[in-house]
Amino acid sequence: MPLLRVSSLSKSFGGVHAVRGVSFDVEKGMIKALIGPNGAGKTTLFNLVSGFVLPDAGEVRFDGRPIRGVPPHQVADLGLSRTFQNIKLFAGMTALENVMVGRHVRSRSGFLASMLHLPSTWREEAEVRERSVELMDFLGIAALADSEATSLAYGQQRAVELARALASEPRMVLLDEPAAGLNMRETAELARLIGRIRDRGVTVLLVEHDMSLVMDISDEVVVLSYGEKIAEADPGTVQKDPQVIRIYLGEEEC
Amino acid sequence: MRPALLRQVVLFLAVAVVFQLLAVAGGQVFLLTQLTMSLYYTLVVLGLSLLMGYAGQISLGQAGFFAVGGYTAAALCTWDLAARRSSEWVAAAERTGLLTARTDAFGALVLTVHPWPSLALAVLLSMALAVVVGIPVLKLKGNYLAMATLGVGTIVYSIPLGTARLGAADGISGVPPFPLLPGISVDGSPRSRIANYYVACVVLAVAMLLLLNLVHSRVGRALRAIHGAEDAATAMGIDTARFKVRTFVLGAALAALAGVLLTHFNGAIGPSEASVMKSVKYVAIVAVGGMGSLWGTLAASLVLNFLSLRGYFGTLDDAVFGAILIAVMLFAPEGILRIDLRRTLGLAARGPRAPAEPR
Numbered sequence: 001m002p003l004l005r006v007s008s009l010s011k012s013f014g015g016v017h018a019v020r021g022v023s024f025d026v027e028k029g030m031i032k033a034l035i036g037p038n039g040a041g042k043t044t045l046f047n048l049v050s051g052f053v054l055p056d057a058g059e060v061r062f063d064g065r066p067i068r069g070v071p072p073h074q075v076a077d078l079g080l081s082r083t084f085q086n087i088k089l090f091a092g093m094t095a096l097e098n099v100m101v102g103r104h105v106r107s108r109s110g111f112l113a114s115m116l117h118l119p120s121t122w123r124e125e126a127e128v129r130e131r132s133v134e135l136m137d138f139l140g141i142a143a144l145a146d147s148e149a150t151s152l153a154y155g156q157q158r159a160v161e162l163a164r165a166l167a168s169e170p171r172m173v174l175l176d177e178p179a180a181g182l183n184m185r186e187t188a189e190l191a192r193l194i195g196r197i198r199d200r201g202v203t204v205l206l207v208e209h210d211m212s213l214v215m216d217i218s219d220e221v222v223v224l225s226y227g228e229k230i231a232e233a234d235p236g237t238v239q240k241d242p243q244v245i246r247i248y249l250g251e252e253e254c
Numbered sequence: 255m256r257p258a259l260l261r262q263v264v265l266f267l268a269v270a271v272v273f274q275l276l277a278v279a280g281g282q283v284f285l286l287t288q289l290t291m292s293l294y295y296t297l298v299v300l301g302l303s304l305l306m307g308y309a310g311q312i313s314l315g316q317a318g319f320f321a322v323g324g325y326t327a328a329a330l331c332t333w334d335l336a337a338r339r340s341s342e343w344v345a346a347a348e349r350t351g352l353l354t355a356r357t358d359a360f361g362a363l364v365l366t367v368h369p370w371p372s373l374a375l376a377v378l379l380s381m382a383l384a385v386v387v388g389i390p391v392l393k394l395k396g397n398y399l400a401m402a403t404l405g406v407g408t409i410v411y412s413i414p415l416g417t418a419r420l421g422a423a424d425g426i427s428g429v430p431p432f433p434l435l436p437g438i439s440v441d442g443s444p445r446s447r448i449a450n451y452y453v454a455c456v457v458l459a460v461a462m463l464l465l466l467n468l469v470h471s472r473v474g475r476a477l478r479a480i481h482g483a484e485d486a487a488t489a490m491g492i493d494t495a496r497f498k499v500r501t502f503v504l505g506a507a508l509a510a511l512a513g514v515l516l517t518h519f520n521g522a523i524g525p526s527e528a529s530v531m532k533s534v535k536y537v538a539i540v541a542v543g544g545m546g547s548l549w550g551t552l553a554a555s556l557v558l559n560f561l562s563l564r565g566y567f568g569t570l571d572d573a574v575f576g577a578i579l580i581a582v583m584l585f586a587p588e589g590i591l592r593i594d595l596r597r598t599l600g601l602a603a604r605g606p607r608a609p610a611e612p613r
Contacts, residue, residue, distance in 0.1 A: 050489065076491035084489075090482030092546065093475070101479045105491035107472050111500055114471035115464040117256060121471065128472065168491060 001064055003028045003172055003203050004080075009048055009058035011041075018044040020227040021058070026172070031194060031204040033214040036224035037247060042207040043085060045224070046176050049205075050082045051075040063171070077105045081170035085177045085207075087157045089149040095160045096145040099132040102167025106131075132167055139163050139193060155186040159193075166197065173197065175206040179213050191217050215239065223247075259466045262549070263459050270455040274448060285564075286451040287442075290519060292559035293454035297461055297512035299539050299555040300548060301505030306537070307545040308469055309501045310481030311392060314533045315403040316509055318410030319380045321528030323510025324517040325414055326376035328426035330367035331518075339365060356430065369432040373514045380510030381503050388502040392495065404530060411528040425524030432518035440518040450519060457515065458552075461508060465548055477501060478546065531572050535562075538579040 002025035011019045019041040026032045034042050047053040049060055051072035060067050062080055070078075081102075090098050107128050109121045136142045141159045144152060149160055158178060165173050178194070179187045187210060194217055198204055208214045214221060215235040223231040223238060225247045231238055238244055277285050302316045335353065338344045344365070347353050354368040391402045414420040421427075431441030438449050468474055479487040480494050488494055517523040526532065539558055543551030558578075561567065567574040 052485065052488075071493075072485075072488045073491050073493045076489055082489050084486060088483040088486035090479045090486065092482055093478055097475060097478075101475050101487070101490050101492070104472065104476060104479075109472045111468065111473055111504065114473045115468045117467040117471070122256075125471065164490065 002026055003063055004049070004205065005061040006045075006049065007059045007061075009045065009060065010056050011044055011048055011053060012056060017227045019048065019055075022224070022227070022229045024222050024229065024232055026203060026205050028203055029198065029201065030219045031198050031206070031217050032220045032222065033218040034205065034207045034222050034224060035209075035211070035214055039226075040224040041227040042224055043176060046082065046174050046207055050080065050174055076168060076170075079168075079171035080174070081165040081168050081172070082174040083161045083165050083176055083178065085180065087154075087161050089157055089161060089164075091150045093149055094146050095141065095149045095152065096129075096132055096136065098149045098160055099136055099163045099167050100128050102164035103128045103132060105168045132163075135163050135167055138196075139166075154181050155183070158182065158186075158190070162193065162197075166202065170202060172203040172205065175204065177207055177209060179208060179210040187213055256467065256470070259463060259470070262466070263463045266462065266552075267455060267459050270452075274451060278448075283447060286447050288560055288563040289556075290447075290451045290454045291516060291563055292556050293451075293458050294512045294516040294519070295559045296552055296555040297458055298509040299536050299543075299551055300461060300465055301508035302536050303540045303543065303548060303551040304465060304469070304477070305501050305505050306540050307543075307547065307551065308474060308481065309477040309498055311498055311502070312396075312400045312537065313403040313502070313505070314400055314530065314537065315387075315407035315410065316505065316536045317528055317530070317532035318407045319384065319506040319509035320513040320532070321410060321414065321523070321525075322380040322383055322506075323376040323513030324523040324527055325420055325426070325513075326379050326510075327369065327372045327514040328429045328517050328523045329420060330372035330375065331369055331430055332426055332428055333366055334364050336363050336365040366430070369430070369518065373432075373511075376514045377507050377510045380506045380513075384503040384506035385499065388499040389495075392498040392502060404533075407528070407530045407533050411525065411530060414528060415525045421524075423525060425522060427522035429517055429521045429523070432515070440515055442519055442521050454515070457511075462548065462552065469548060473497070481546075534579065535572075535575045538575045538582070541579055541582040
């Protein structure tokens with residue numbers, strides 16, 4: 001059984017078919033990429049999968065469980081975590097605190113327990129802090145822990161956002177253009193990181209424009225164009241697909 | 255308890271003792287009356303600070319929850335049931351200690367609800383209202399939330415004003431003392447002025463400790479995350495609607511508690527306590543105190559409320575708070591008194607951080 005199964009998913013916004021009948025599977029432990037020109041519906045597809053947008057038709061199953069219509073905070077609870085195209089770190093909080101929020105679904109203390117600062121609360125708090133520091137260490141950003149998150153350099157913010165998404169110990173992460181705004185060195189570093197994330201047992205689905213990154217790290221690639229899936233294969237095959245070449249390089253003139 | 259937070263609260267109580275001693279030494283004990291009132295109003299403001307400064311949700315209806323608390327207590331504790339003593343319900347309530355009998359100034363027997371059950375009911379009523387109002391209203395954001403809560407505040411204000419049983423424009427007076435502990439009751443008699451000052455200090459200190467614990471916890475982080483980037487908070491699994499409503503309800507509970515105690519302290523409550531201008535005042539104080547700073551809010555509230563109650567702003571009182579709000583929004587949206595006691599006093603509020611080393 002695939003970890004994520006997207007079947008005939010459709011969504012239109014005021015007559016524009018952003019996503020039309022898209023189906024694909026993501027197997028456990030794989031890195032899968034969604035590519036396509038601007039406006040192909042990649043981000044919409046992400047929002048549909050993570051519950052931020054309700055599909056018009058079709059179904060999404062995560063680990064066999066239908067998650068269509070499940071509110072996004074519960075989707076996160078099920079083990080499906082995500083990042084945003086335009087990094088959305090929590091302003092006014094340190095990088096470490098941002099990552100600690102990521103452990104929200106792995107901790108339980110509510111209003112009363114927190115106000116009374118019960119032993120269970122402070123034990124949990126220590127655990128949250130410890131695991132968050134550990135994770136930042138894993139991603140090589142432990143030195144940034146006490147910096148205000150939104151004042152960090154762009155590449156560092158990406159890394160903090162990645163740490164935050166991983167803090168919930170998800171089974172799968174959705175990365176929305178993780179390499180956007182990164183320079184070549186940072187992109188290479190990111191590629192290495194995504195590989196290590198997969199090695200930790202986290203399945204990765206990413207939307208990406210950077211072809212070298214996609215071809216480098218992906219096990220499989222889905223190509224979208226005008227909301228429809230036009231190809232799905234391993235990177236080598238996709239690169240040679242005439243239809244893919246056409247949408248990326250334009251129609252050959254005769 | 256976190257030692258650092260406990261130290262901060264102990265420091266607050268120490269400062270409170272110094273003020274009391276100075277007031278007595280200077281022969282100005284009467285100042286403690288307004289200080290006591292300021293302490294109770296600060297309780298209201300702290301609840302709002304949690305909602306505004308941490309969760310980033312504005313409310314222009316906070317005075318309404320204070321009034322629900324105060325009016326419930328005033329109405330129940332002055333509702334004379336002596337004539338209905340023959341009723342089975344009243345007799346049963348009296349036997350279980352829900353009612354209390356006393357004699358009025360003319361020696362007649364008065365039988366009313368005891369202040370303790372009335373306090374419980376007042377706080378629960380306020381919280382229930384916050385749930386009912388909060389669930390739909392907190393779906394709104396920004397200006398829309400401000401307008402909706404303004405509407406709620408206006409409705410609450412019009413209820414005592416238009417209800418004869420609640421004294422209409424005159425409000426309710428003759429609210430009896432609240433026997434808090436043996437030998438200590440919340441009332442306005444000059445003899446118990448110092449005791450009442452300390453009661454208010456302790457109530458505020460306890461509330462402060464609970465709230466400080468809260469903001470330095472998973473819940474506090476979730477609230478700040480909602481403020482920082484709401485959809486990212488959702489993506490992290492935070493049920494934002496639930497956290498907002500709970501914060502709103504907690505603020506309502508604190509406001510109602512303050513309303514009850516201050517009403518017993520003053521022996522009366524009037525509709526102006528529910529007015530929208532009061533709510534604007536609370537918002538202005540939170541703004542001065544600094545968004546996301548409980549100590550800053552506490553300091554701003556004590557000073558501004560005290561000055562206002564002592565009449566320093568005269569007939570321009572409302573105008574002063576309006577001007578403060580405008581000035582803060584224009585020149586210091588982060589707040590003027592953004593006191594970070596941790597840094598100022600070198601007290602670490604958070605636990606020791608794990609060493610952060612570059613790889």
